[in-house]
Amino acid sequence: xxxxxxxxxxxxxxxxxxxxxxxxxxxxxxxxxxxxxxxxxxxxxxxxxxxxxxxxxxxxxxxxxxxxxxxxxxxxxxxxxxxxxxxxxxxxxxxxxxxxxxxxxxxxxxxxxxxxxxxxxxxxxxxxxxxxxxxxxxxxxxxxxxxxxxxxxxxxxxxxxxxxxxxxxxxxxxxxxxxxxxxxxxxxxxxxxxxxxxxxxxxxxxxxxxxxxxxxxxxxxxxxxxxxxxxxxxxxxxxxxxxxxxxxxxxxxxxxxxxxxxxxxxxxxxxxxxxxxxxxxxxxxxxxxxxxxxxxxxxxxxxxxxxxxxxxxxxxxxxxxxxxxxxxxxxxxxxxxxxxxxxxxxxxxxxxxxxxxxxxxxxxxxxxxxxxxxxxxxxxxxxxxxxxxxxxxxxxxxxxxxxxxxxxxxxxxxxxxxxxxxxxxxxxxxxxxxxx
Numbered sequence: 001x002x003x004x005x006x007x008x009x010x011x012x013x014x015x016x017x018x019x020x021x022x023x024x025x026x027x028x029x030x031x032x033x034x035x036x037x038x039x040x041x042x043x044x045x046x047x048x049x050x051x052x053x054x055x056x057x058x059x060x061x062x063x064x065x066x067x068x069x070x071x072x073x074x075x076x077x078x079x080x081x082x083x084x085x086x087x088x089x090x091x092x093x094x095x096x097x098x099x100x101x102x103x104x105x106x107x108x109x110x111x112x113x114x115x116x117x118x119x120x121x122x123x124x125x126x127x128x129x130x131x132x133x134x135x136x137x138x139x140x141x142x143x144x145x146x147x148x149x150x151x152x153x154x155x156x157x158x159x160x161x162x163x164x165x166x167x168x169x170x171x172x173x174x175x176x177x178x179x180x181x182x183x184x185x186x187x188x189x190x191x192x193x194x195x196x197x198x199x200x201x202x203x204x205x206x207x208x209x210x211x212x213x214x215x216x217x218x219x220x221x222x223x224x225x226x227x228x229x230x231x232x233x234x235x236x237x238x239x240x241x242x243x244x245x246x247x248x249x250x251x252x253x254x255x256x257x258x259x260x261x262x263x264x265x266x267x268x269x270x271x272x273x274x275x276x277x278x279x280x281x282x283x284x285x286x287x288x289x290x291x292x293x294x295x296x297x298x299x300x301x302x303x304x305x306x307x308x309x310x311x312x313x314x315x316x317x318x319x320x321x322x323x324x325x326x327x328x329x330x331x332x333x334x335x336x337x338x339x340x341x342x343x344x345x346x347x348x349x350x351x352x353x354x355x356x357x358x359x360x361x362x363x364x365x366x367x368x369x370x371x372x373x374x375x376x377x378x379x380x381x382x383x384x385x386x387x388x389x390x391x392x393x394x395x396x397x398x399x400x401x402x403x404x405x406x407x408x409x410x411x412x413x414x415x416x417x418x419x420x421x422x423x424x425x426x427x428x429x430x431x432x433x434x435x436x
Contacts, residue, residue, distance in 0.1 A: 027054035088224035135317035138306035152182035193349040272342035337361035
């Protein structure tokens with residue numbers, strides 16, 4: 001039996017629960033008066049044209065909606081957009097934060113990773129198994145947690161992070177600026193690196209007709225798995241890394257030769273590996289200073305770490321407050337400069353790769369080495385004073401005074417109150433006065 005054209009088309013449209021007539025929607029009469037902007041935005045959407053009313057997403061219980069007891073999660077959107085939800089769950093966007101591990105991307109290389117939904121979510125639900133225990137998140141105020149952390153990391157369970165809350169215009173979700181709301185800044189400046197690369201320049205100059213955008217490379221064919229093609233850093237088998245690298249080379253080869261694409265990506269791999277070695281070198285220095293009790297303030301003298309108490313923490317749960325100056329330099333080296341270097345390389349941006357990433361990373365390593373040498377000199381001075389105190393009349397407090405003065409100088413430099421040149425001048429004077 002032949003299907004009519006209307007019957008055939010009906011098979012292609014996602015089947016959802018029957019939508020109530022918009023005229024009967026319990027939300028409209030009030031929100032047309034109180035939040036007309038929201039209603040006007042919704043009326044420009046495909047949802048409005050397809051008779052998807054407020055209650056279809058928010059539920060018919062007005063009290064529960066107002067009390068935020070029925071959030072519009074990815075699971076709600078997935079009741080209609082099943083394929084989009086399924087591919088989203090395969091991506092890093094859906095594995096945002098996990099208890100006790102912070103961002104799961106910090107799992108050690110080679111660690112086995114359960115890629116099923118059950119790794120992070122309750123069975124058959126988008127709700128996370130556990131509340132996040134990212135230390136950097138927990139160390140912040142509730143306001144900062146909501147506005148500075150959760151606004152991006154809720155992409156795990158909230159589609160409106162990219163699609164906006166009441167609109168359905170694909171152009172908004174595909175706009176690189178939408179990706180840049182989160183993918184920017186000192187820890188991962190993908191937007192800035194892309195915008196100032198030849199890809200970004202060509203894209204903007206041609207109005208999107210030439211040069212790839214974020215979705216062209218990371219969401220090919222409309223896939224919501226933003227991790228496709230990303231091979232470096234995957235905690236997975238070499239076979240999976242090869243599969244994803246081959247996928248990205250094939251994508252780049254639409255515009256470039258395979259040889260050029262493979263060489264560029266291999267170069268970026270090299271930059272990433274070199275950056276990791278510098279991070280490891282700096283890490284060893286900081287850990288050595290901690291073992292020798294030379295960090296000031298010492299971990300025992302700081303406010304307790306939100307997960308581990310008064311102890312030294314320098315891994316994925318490292319904080320960025322109440323640190324010694326050498327730990328502060330390490331944080332910037334690891335969390336900012338190393339990431340900028342290799343992410344700049346993967347986005348074909350020479351300046352971000354070199355001057356915003358590689359150069360400050362190596363300068364920070366130099367600062368860490370210099371600070372470590374200075375701390376050890378002061379420690380040796382303290383030990384010498386203790387040995388000859390009976391002869392000289394000096395006490396170990398002289399070394400403590402020097403340490404305090406140098407710390408104060410470092411704080412002034414970090415706050416921008418004195419220049420680097422003035423800092424070096426005053427430090428030299430302090431050391432000269434003590435024969436160091």
